Amino acid sequence: MKQVVLRLLTAAIIIFSPITFSKYSPEVQLAKVYTEQKPVDHYLVSEKYDGVRAIWDGESLKTRSGNIIHAPKWFTAVLPNRWLDGELWAGYNNFSFVSSLVRRKVPNHENWQQVHYLIFDAPDPQLSFEQRFSKYQRLVNGLHSIHIKPIPQYQFSTKTELDAFFNQVLARGGEGVILHEKNANHRAGRTAQVLKYKPIFDAEAIVIAHVPGKGKYQGMMGSITVKTMEGVTFNIGTGFSDEQRQSPPPIGSTITFQYQGFTKYGKPRFASFLRIRSQI
Incomplete structure (x- = not known):
């Protein structure tokens, strides 16, 4: 006791x-x-x-x-x-x-x-x-x-x-x-x-490559490599649903992404996929 x-x-x-x-x-x-x-x-x-x-x-x-x-x-x-x-x-x-x-x-x-x-x-x-x-x-x-x-x-x-x-x-x-x-x-x-x-901005970029996923994303897309209109290339690995990872934005398509300012190297900080831009 x-x-x-x-x-x-x-x-x-x-x-x-x-x-x-x-x-x-x-x-x-x-x-x-x-x-x-x-x-x-x-x-x-x-x-x-x-x-x-x-x-x-x-x-x-x-x-x-x-x-x-x-x-x-x-x-x-x-x-x-x-x-x-x-x-x-x-x-x-x-x-x-x-x-x-x-x-x-x-x-x-x-x-x-x-x-x-x-x-x-x-x-x-x-x-x-x-x-x-x-x-x-x-x-x-x-x-x-x-x-x-x-x-x-x-x-x-x-x-x-x-x-x-x-x-x-x-x-x-x-x-x-x-x-x-x-x-x-x-x-x-x-x-x-x-x-x-914090400020959240959005911009557009062209998909130039798919990066294979690892771990829980094995067999799916892990991230996409994109190129902005200013020629800056970087990867986006967040903002995707599992369905989108199984059928990622096509290479050559234009996507809209969100970001929070820029790194010292001029790349978007905390970039996240938002949507594929609709063709008008």
Whole structure:
């Protein structure tokens, strides 16, 4: 009986105590798409940085899936013994640069000098996001680090004000904004308490090849290679139904695809198949 009570008490401590150690870490929050779910003044708004998601668990830096990021010790030495959530970022259009650093098991100290750890949350199930923002801003500013910075949050009263900020972010090369519901507590997984507001464009391209699928798409089309009217070639592997993978857009046909801006190499980012363009 005593052992059962102790186990129950231990479980209660894990659930209700503020999170400070990696073994009690929460799963990360994932954003849904902003579609004006609530009035703008319900949210705190920040720029969405195009970096690599990085979780500091109080002891080590990890990717969203839990893999260790082998950052230099000097980079993480000042970080506190508590959970932080943020982005490793090295400037606009430098996602590939940061991604390559994160995959290395031996850190490139010179290249890491260009990286910033931009903090946007200090997960704690007992605090609202507005309270967590106040906490992480005070905590990170107190580190006095040139590499670790808090992401500022802004409050807007109208959609017009939000769009003005959104357009400012896009004008300087950003990819969009994030809206955190001010009064929401941290909740693991994909949640409408965190929303991403990003531009989605569409364009047309000609199908020039079919790439065979692998794994669950074995025997079907895995992706198509297309060429835009400007001569840019790239692959599109998402947006297709299984039926479309079995009977893909014919080579030579024109398709419409959606994308979210461009990479530093001028290729559409996050391209997704939309439809075959009808011949008029």
